[in-house]
Amino acid sequence: MNEENIKLDITGMTCDQCATSIEKLLAENKGVQEAKVSYSKATCECSFDPSKTTKEKIINIINSTKNYGVKVEILENENSSYTQFDLIIIGGGSAAFSAAIKAESLGLSTLMVNDGLDFGGTCVNVGCVPSKNLIRAGETAYHATHSNFEGIRPKGVNIDFAQVIKDKKKMVATLQEKKYLDVVSDFKNLTMLKGWARFIDNQTIEVDGERYKAIKFLIATGATTNIPNIEGLDKIDYLTNVSLFDLEEKPVSLTIMGAGYIGLEIAMAYNRLGVKVRVIEFTDRVLRTQTPDISEALESQMRKEGIEMLPNFRAVKFEKQGNVTTIHCKCPDGSFTKFVEKGKVVIATGTNPHSSQLGLDNIGLDLTKHGHIAVNEKMETNLSNIYAAGDVANTPTFVYTAAFEGKIAVENAFTGTENKADYSSLPWVVFTDPQVAGAGMDEAQAKANGIPFEVSKLELKDVPRAIAANDTRGFIKLIRNSETDKLIGARIVAPEGGELIQQLSMAIKYGITVKDLADSFYPYLTLGEGIKLAAITFGKDVSKLSCCTS
Template sequence: MNKETIKLDITGMTCDHCATGIEKLLSKNEGVTEAKVNYPKASCECSYDPSKTSKEEIINTINGMKNYRVKGEISETGSCNNNHFDLIIIGGGSAAFSAAIKAESLGLSTLMVNGGLDFGGTCVNVGCVPSKNLIRAGENAYHATHSNFAGIKPKGVDIDFPQVIKDKKKLVAVLQEKKYMDVVSDFINLKMITGWAEFKDNKTIVVDNKTEYTALKFIIATGATTNIPSIEGLNEIGYLTNVSLFDLEEKLESITIMGAGYIGLEIAMAYNRLGVKVRIIEFTDRVLRKQTPDISEVLETQMRKEGIELLPNFRAVKFEKKGSETIIHCKCPDGSFTQITEKGRIVVASGTKPNTQRLGLQNIGIELNKTGHVLVNEKMETNLPNIYAVGDVANTPAFVYTAAFEGKIAVENSFSGAENKADYTSLPWVVFTDPQIAGAGLDEVQAEAKGIPFEISKLELKDVPRAIAANDTRGFIKLIRNTETDKLIGARVVAPEGGELIQLLSMSIKHGITVKDLADSFYPYLTLGEGIKLAAITFGKDVSKLSCCAS
C-alpha cells in the first residue's frame, strides 16, 4: 500500500475536544490510515492512501466543519461552479431539504438531485398535505349531514367536488413554494437540478446518463412509492394511486381500494364523505392489521356505519375491463371465487416500496434489507463510510418528521464529527381516520415479544366526561406500563381528535414518567386529555365508581 503524509495548520480549535472531533471525522475516510491533531500546536498530521483519497479531500473534510479551517489552503467548500461538491443529496423531499438546510449552515457546497415527484417530495405534493386537506373537507361534509344530538337536525350539504380538488391543488402549490423552494432560495452553497442520479462508484454519480458529479459525502433520500402488486390484468385497467387520485377533479361514482393500511383507510373515509361510494378489499382478516384487533374493530364499526363496504380476507387474483367497468376476480375467505364489478376506478393502496431501483446501488455494494430498504444504523450510516441514507428509502419509520430529523443528523454526523443517533422508542404517530388512531411506544403484543413485564389499562371513552358531554364516546385510551418500574412504556388512543393527546404520552415515555405521576397530575375538567388521568387511575381503581374530578 502506498502511503503519503501531509501536515496542515488548522484555525478555529479551542480545546482538546476539538482535536478529537477532527480526528474522528478524518478516520471516517477509508483512505486515511492515521490522523493526529494537536490542539496546542493547531496542527494536523495525516497519513493516507492516495489511491483511495487525496490531500484535497482531506482538506475539504476539515473545512466542511463549521468552526475549523485549514490555514493557507483553498477549499472547494462554498463553490458550486464545477461538478465537485462537499455533499450530494439524492432526492428532493423533506429529508433532502432538511439535509440541505443543515449543510448550508455548515458552509458546505451541496448538490441536490431530484427525479420523479416535484421538489418537496411525497408529503407536500401527494401525501400528508393533500390527504389531510381532503379529510378535513370530508369531515365538514359529514357533520353537515350527521348530528350526535337529537335536537340538532342537519339539513344537508352541497359538495362542489371539482372546487374541493382545485382548492387542494392551490394549497399544495402554496406550501410547496413557501415551505420548500422559498426556504432555500437564498442559499449560496446549494445547487438544485432535476434528473435521475445513478452511482458510478462510491464517489461519483451520473445524472440522466450524461453528466458526472463527485462529492466527499452522499445522502440517499429518494423516498418511497406505491407498491404495485403483481396481479394478472392490473396494469391494463388504468388503476389509480394516491398520486393520480388526488389530482382527479372528476367526481367518481365509486372506487374500490386495494389495501386497508393507513393510506387506504384515510382515502376511504375522505372520499366516502365527499360522496363517492367506497369499497375496500383487504387480503388479511381486518383493517390496520399491524395494530391490535380492538383498534381495528372500532374503526371497522364506524366505516361500515358510514356505508363503506369492507371485504376482509378477500384476495384479488385477476382484473379485466368490460366496457367502462372493471371486473375483479377474488378468492373468498372460504376458498371459493367470486367476481366483483367496479363501475368507477381501482385505487391501489397496498403499501409502499423504497425508491432504490434506478440508483445503481449494485455498482457500489450498498446493503439492503429484504424489503429493499437501505440498511442504516442509528446514525444513518450505510455500510459505506461516505454514504448515508435517510427517510422512507431507509429501514427507519416512514414519517415526514422522522425523515427531516434524519436528514439533519446525517449531515451533522458526516461533516461535524457528531455522533447523533435516532431513538424512536417513544415515537408518536397518528392515522387520520375518524376516530383517529394514535400511538407511541410499545403495544401489548410488542411488550410481550420483548419479554417486558407489563400491565394494560384500557379506558373506554364512555367513561370520559368530555366524550359523554359531546355525545361521542367512540374509542378508548389504552396505557401499557412496566409492572416493575411503573413507567409508561406504550400508549394507544382511539378517539375523535385522539392525535392531539399522543404527544403528552410520547413525552411521558421518553422521560420515564410513571403511571402514578400521570394519575396524580392536574388535567382541566371536560377535556379529552383528562382521559389520560382516568386511564392511569384505572390501573388500580374502577373509574366508573368515582365522582367527577375525583382521583
C-alpha cells in the same frame, strides 16, 4: 514507494496553532507521509501511501474533530470533467430539504438532485398535506348531514367536488413554494438539479450524462406505491394517491385495494365526499399492524358510514370491459367471487423504497430484504461516506422522522457528532374518524420483548368530555411496566385522539410513571382528562367514581 496527493479546503481554523494541531493529528496516521496545513489559505496539502491509508480516512480524521472540518477537496486538474461538492443529496423531500438547510448552516457546497415527484416530495405533493385537506373537507360534509344531538337536525350539504380538488391543488402549490422552494431560494451554497442520479462509484454520480463528485452523499429518494403482481392489473388504468388526489371529476365509486392507513384515510375522506367506496383487504382485518381492538373499532365505524369492507378477500385477477372493471377475488372460505367496479380502482397496498435505479450495485451498498437502504441510528450505511434518510431507509416512514434524519445525517457526516435517532417513544396518528394514535409499545410488542406489563383500557363512555359531546366512540389504552410503573406505551382511538398522543410520548421518553399521570392536574371536561382516568383505571373502576375523584 506509492504516493498520492490531496488538497483539502479546511473550515474552523482560527489561528496558526490550529493548523499545527491538524498537522500533528494527521501525522499519527501511519500512511500520511507529509501534511502541510495553512491557516491563512484554509487548506491542507497532504501526501500519503494509498496502501496504508485512504483519502476518506484522512478526511474523516479531520471531520472527527470538534472544531475542524473538510469543506471540499480542491481538484488540481482544471480540465476535469467532474463538478465537485462537499455534499450531494439525492432526493427532494423532507429529509433532503432538512439536510440542505443544515448543510447551508455549515457552509457546505451542496448539490440536490431530484426526479419523480416535484421538490417537496411525497408529503406536500401527494401525501400528508393533500390527504389531510381532503379528510377535513370530508368531515365538514359529514357533519353537515349527521348530528350527535337529537334536537339538532342538519339540512344536508352541497358538494362541489371539482372545487374541493382545485382548492387542494392551490394549497399544495402554495405550501410547496413557501415551505420548501422559498426556504432555500437564497442559499449561497446550494445547487438544485432535476434528474435521476446513478452511482458510478462511491464518490461519483451521473445525472443525464454529466458526472458529479462529493465527499459525502445522502440518499433520500423516498418511496412509492407498492403495485402487487396481479393478473390484469396493468391493463385497467388503476390509480394511486399520486393520481387520485388530482382527479377533479368525482368518481362514480372507488374500490380501494388495501386497508392500511393510506387506504383507510382515502376511504373515509372520499366516502364522506359522496363517493361510494369498497375496501378489499387480503389480511383478516383493517390496520393489521395494530391490535384487533383497534381494527374492530375502525371497521365498525366505516361500515356504519356505508363503506363496504371486505377483509380476507384476495384479488387474483382484474378485467377491463369498456368503463367497467371486474375484480376476481378469493373469498375467506376459499371460494371465488366477482366484484364489478364502475368507477376507479385505487392501489393502496403499502410502499416500496426508491432504491432500485440508483446504481447501488456499483458501490456495494447494503439493502434490507425489502430493498430499503440499511442504516444505523446515526443514518450511516455500510459505506463511510454515504448516508441515507427518510422512506428509502429502514426507518419509520413519517415526514417528521425523515426531516430529523436528514439533519442528523449531515451533522454526523461533517461535524464529528454522533447524534442518534431514538424511536422508542415515537408518536404517530392515523387520520381516520375516530383517529388512531400511538406511542411506544403496545401489549403484543411488550410481550414479544419480554417486558413485564399491565394494560389499562378506558372506554370513552367513561370520559366526561365524550359524554357531554354525545360522541363516545373509542378508548384510551395505557401500557405500563408492572415492575417500575413507568409508562411504556399508549394507544388511543378517539375523535381528535391525535391531539393527546404527544404528552404520552413525552411521558414514555422521560420515564414518567402511571402514578405521576394519575396524580397530575387535567382541566375538567377535556379529552385529555381521559389520560388521568385511564391511569387511575390500573387500580380502580372509574365508572364507579365521582367526577370529582382524584
